[in-house]
Amino acid sequence: MSRRWPALNxxxxxxxxxxxxxxxxxxxxxxxxxxxxxxECEGSWIVCFPTVDDRDRAARALRVATGGVAVAMSPIEIxxxxxxxxxxxxxxxxxxxxxxxxxxxxxxxxxxSPSITVIRIQPSMGFGTGHHATTRLCLxxxxxxxxxxxxxxxxxxxxGVLAIAAALLGASPVTAIDHDPDAIASARExxxxxxxxxxxxxxxxxxxxxxxxxxxxxxxNLTGGMLTRNAAEVVRSVVPGxxxxxxxxxxxxxxxxxxxxxxxxxxxxxxxxxxWSALALRVTAA
Numbered sequence: 312m313s314r315r316w317p318a319l320n321x322x323x324x325x326x327x328x329x330x331x332x333x334x335x336x337x338x339x340x341x342x343x344x345x346x347x348x349x350x351e352c353e354g355s356w357i358v359c360f361p362t363v364d365d366r367d368r369a370a371r372a373l374r375v376a377t378g379g380v381a382v383a384m385s386p387i388e389i390x391x392x393x394x395x396x397x398x399x400x401x402x403x404x405x406x407x408x409x410x411x412x413x414x415x416x417x418x419x420x421x422x423x424s425p426s427i428t429v430i431r432i433q434p435s436m437g438f439g440t441g442h443h444a445t446t447r448l449c450l451x452x453x454x455x456x457x458x459x460x461x462x463x464x465x466x467x468x469x470x471g472v473l474a475i476a477a478a479l480l481g482a483s484p485v486t487a488i489d490h491d492p493d494a495i496a497s498a499r500e501x502x503x504x505x506x507x508x509x510x511x512x513x514x515x516x517x518x519x520x521x522x523x524x525x526x527x528x529x530x531x532n533l534t535g536g537m538l539t540r541n542a543a544e545v546v547r548s549v550v551p552g553x554x555x556x557x558x559x560x561x562x563x564x565x566x567x568x569x570x571x572x573x574x575x576x577x578x579x580x581x582x583x584x585x586x587w588s589a590l591a592l593r594v595t596a597a
Contacts, residue, residue, distance in 0.1 A: 315388050315390050316359040316360070317359070317361075317362060317363045317366040317386070317388060318359045318366065318386070318387050318388060319356075319357070319366055319369065319370055319373075319384050319386060319387070320355060320356075320357055320384065320386075321337060321355060321356045321358055321373070321383075321384050322383045323354055323355065324381045324382075331561065331563065331586045332563055333377065333381055333382065334561060334586065335535075335560075335561035335563035335564055335586075336376055336377060337356075337376075338534065338535065339376075339534070339535050339560075339561075339564060340372050340376040341358060341369055343372065343536060344360060344366075344368055346358050346365075346369070346534075357387070361491065367386070370384050404421065406427075407454075408450065408454045409428055410428050410429075410430060410450055410454070410476055411428070412432055412446075412450075413429060413431060413432070414433070415431045415504060428479050430479065431501070431504040432501050432504075433470075433504065444584040444585040444586075444587040445532050445559050445589065446473070446532065447584060448558050448582050448583075448584055448588070449530055449556055449589060450472075450473065450476055451582065452558075452580075452589055452591050453473065453476055453528075453556065455591070456528050456554055458528055459481035459482070460481060460482070461482055461483075461526075461527040461528055462483070462484050462485070462486075462525075462527045462528070462550070463477040463482040463484075463486070463526050463528045463529075464485075464486050464524055464526030464529045464530070464548055465477070465486070465487040465488065465529075466488055466518045466529065466530065466531045466533065466545065467488070467531065467532065468487035468488060468494060468495075468513075469494050469498070470494075470498060471497065471498030471501045471502055471511070472501070473530045473532065474486075474487035474530075475505045475507055478507040478510040478511050479505065479507065482528070484510075485507075485511045485512070486512045486513075486514060486524055487512070487513050487514065488514045488515075488521065489514075489516075490517040492515055495515045498513055519541050524548060525547075525549065525550050525553075526548065526550065527549075527554070528549075528556070529545065529548050529549045529553065529555050529556070530556050531555065531556065531557050531558075531559075532557075532558045532559045533557075533559045535559070535560030535561065537559075538559070538571065538572075539570075545557075545572075546572065546576060549594040550594075551594065551595060552593070552594070552595065553593075553594055554579070554591060554592070554593060554594070555572070555576060555591070555592045555594050556589060557572070557590045557592065558588065558589035558590070560588060561586055561587060561588070562583050562586050562587065564588070565590070573592070575594065576592035576593060576595070577595065578590060578591075578592055579591040
């Protein structure tokens with residue numbers, strides 16, 4: 312049976328540059344209510360949640376945070392099969408540096424190339440396909456880090472796309488963590504699609520409660536609120552001298568995220584795309 316996701320259709324009615332600030336407020340507010348995924352449409356977001364209670368509490372919090380101005384919300388339900396069918400028409404290959412993320416049904420149409428690595432991701436309403444700006448930013452940072460032979464830890468793996476990319480780029484070992492069993496199931500399917508099931512360890516756990524796992528490179532594509540609240544736990548997961556990539560937050564949230572991590576980390580690089588940010592940091596001490 313297909314999974315049905317409680318969701319909010321969040322519609323924006325705000326001109327630039329107010330729209331980016333408004334979307335930053337919405338993103339920061341949603342972080343407290345366990346959103347499992349976002350589908351961005353023109354002028355609106357469809358935001359999925361694991362439970363109806365999470366969705367309804369998120370709607371109430373959004374009304375308070377925005378004052379009900381320039382934002383309209385309506386509760387809906389999204390069927391994975393319906394969304395996958397839409398994806399077949401709407402989702403095409405996404406190129407990020409030397410990587411191409413593609414739905415499985417389009418992989419055969421790509422010509423093999425020694426300079427391109429193809430990653431097959433089965434779309435699911437709950438988890439990322441590589442089409443969101445924050446995923447693209449993390450994939451760019453991952454390629455810049457030169458992970459060959461280095462350990463990589465992916466916090467909140469979702470579809471597993473970042474862990475798969477790390478494994479295909481030669482990282483070892485690679486560990487992917489998520490507290491949601493549906494995310495682990497989605498990631499496991501995608502690991503098999505890409506032939507890396509034996510090269511990525513999946514861990515169903517809350518990263519805030521797992522103290523024994525560390526990586527030379529840690530990827531944390533979460534939310535601004537989750538990152539700032541759990542900065543100490545995220546930093547603890549990085550081997551001293553290692554690198555940390557943070558994303559999942561709007562550009563307006565970047566100063567708050569930086570304040571939470573610097574020090575003990577130091578900023579190496581930052582990138583933005585479509586109003587979203589990613590930060591690469593060096594961790595010298597926990």
